[in-house]
Amino acid sequence: MNFIAQALNLSKSAAKRLEERNILRKALVKHPFFADIEEAFRFEKKFGQFEEGTVVVKAKDTLKVFRGFPKIRRALLLHPTIKKHFGSREVVLEEKMNGYNVRIVKIGENLYAITRRGLICPYTTEKARILIDDEFFRDYPDYMLCCEAVGKASPYVPTDVYGIETLDFFLFDVRDGRTNKPVTIDEKKEIAEKYNLKLAEIIATVSADDIEKMREVLEKLDRNRREGVVFKDRKMELNPLKYTTSYANQSDLMYAFRFFGEYGRDFMLSRVIREAFQSFEFEEVEKEFNERCLRLGKAILEPMIESIKACKRGEMVYEESELVFENQEVIELFKMHLKLLGVDFTIEVLDDGRVRLKRFMRSTSDRIRGILQGSPWK
């Protein structure tokens, strides 16, 4: 692992600490599809300036660093949070899409797609090689195209609100892999145009105290079942902030409570706090407030009861998605990748060539089953 210290310019003592803290993990399954990569490791946790999900790659005759995508802090109130953070700067409202965060990069001769935690995903990589013209990387060889991977054929976050049958990429940041410095919004727009990349929609540019416009944008997104907004400094000198719609908070809860053994505890409180501050800020009348409460209660109880009923019928609780592969060998590689992730799954090739992925939620299933069989709780 000497190459990691070298790639990151670590001092001897820092390199030693990195090893002691044991936060490096394999970033991929070795395979001819990933032929450009000799070795790659990811940071499972933040280390010094290096974000969680940072990847260090040893390629044929070069070492590459791809910094983890930075955590974006959240505004729970638009006022006064946005003004306090952005002051007199121009604030760009971009749509925060509901998919999974990938960094598309070039290593050797090919494109690679790195997920948030720093894993090189074969399925996403295959799609990136098809959909993304690598022209961009001739001009920006060490940059990352930070995209939301969105669509129905998503192995991680399948969604159909965008009308995308398979999977597509929407660019939201262009960053230097080594420094993580982003280009400005204007440069990003130019890049998207020049290299024919789809952008996560830039909805509006406003002053930091134009709460009314922000509210208008968010209410429209909420009605259209969209996730929310990322507020950005037009010059990208300040960190962005995010804000999610009630629709997004409540769908998160539905997801988390369907799989409450896996997700419930961590997810819940934060989503509910978002709802409370939004309801407070939006000064809802009683009818709206009651509707929000009913939706919230349902978002929690309905999915749990569905999972209980599934177990009662003798099924396991699982999440299903249908994927579309171009190469047979990538299916096999993707299976190995899911094993590396520790996912409990089955994969089934359908008559039309699509691939049905089921991710079994063992903790939820086992807990429900125990209770149905008459075990007390704890």
Next chain:
Amino acid sequence: MNFIAQALNLSKSAAKRLEERNILRKALVKHPFFADIEEAFRFEKKFGQFEEGTVVVKAKDTLKVFRGFPKIRRALLLHPTIKKHFGSREVVLEEKMNGYNVRIVKIGENLYAITRRGLICPYTTEKARILIDDEFFRDYPDYMLCCEAVGKASPYVPTDVYGIETLDFFLFDVRDGRTNKPVTIDEKKEIAEKYNLKLAEIIATVSADDIEKMREVLEKLDRNRREGVVFKDRKMELNPLKYTTSYANQSDLMYAFRFFGEYGRDFMLSRVIREAFQSFEFEEVEKEFNERCLRLGKAILEPMIESIKACKRGEMVYEESELVFENQEVIELFKMHLKLLGVDFTIEVLDDGRVRLKRFMRSTSDRIRGILQGSPWK
């Protein structure tokens, strides 16, 4: 701390482990009101067979052990849990009251009240000395009267559903302090009658598969805003199980979300899981289910928004109760006791002699205040 090893009959190595694990804490504030006690320590965690909350006391010429009240496991489904646990035994349904658990014991010449975690509470002790005739302890000197302390003038769980203006004790278990062995339900009834002690209501005795009767009891308790039931083996050879009403689950949530900085995370998931399994088992029709969801959503959002509004008005979030002391010196001692507990409080003597206690919830208040001032979340 030699006397602890001696009182518990610990081997040398066990005594050493006990010291290393550092789980002993002071059980009281030294004071003439506690004159019978030279020293007393409590177990902050379980240690071997000794439950959390176990207290070891060095009194004038004796060592006493009062075992912690055992955790009662919870049934999330009546069927098949109760049957599986109790088999062919007679199951006694006792009301689970909503107060705080105390063990009333005799040390030297006086009664003492020990709270769940093993602290000797001056306020509760004062009430016990007034309300409980110590006749019982002449016959059972080393036993504990395990009671729920209930009423409006409660420093920990103020409640007015029982129509008790001050504080009263309801006996639910009689246990040997040293072994934690309980007497049977029939013996407990005799003891209550003989020594004139109030019982937590014994509502019914049923067979373990009489789910209908259990449902009937629970539905009535729910309508009366009561907490739930403890299911007990009439002979007290098997461990009890508990089951709470929807009313109780939802009031817990209201409490936890009012003080979400202090309680939210731990409380929430478990309460919601209880609601889901109850709704599943009770096979609710849509109207009932929607009502449950609305109540649940409100139980979560309303108290949070109330706390946000309080902070917006410049207040701190706090819990208030009004206590009734008999002795002036106990007020001072109780203040020291709250300091020992690490509570952030004020105490104010009202014109009519009652004492208003406010417990400030600093974590909730600080977090809300930060957000109102425009700080992002995390």
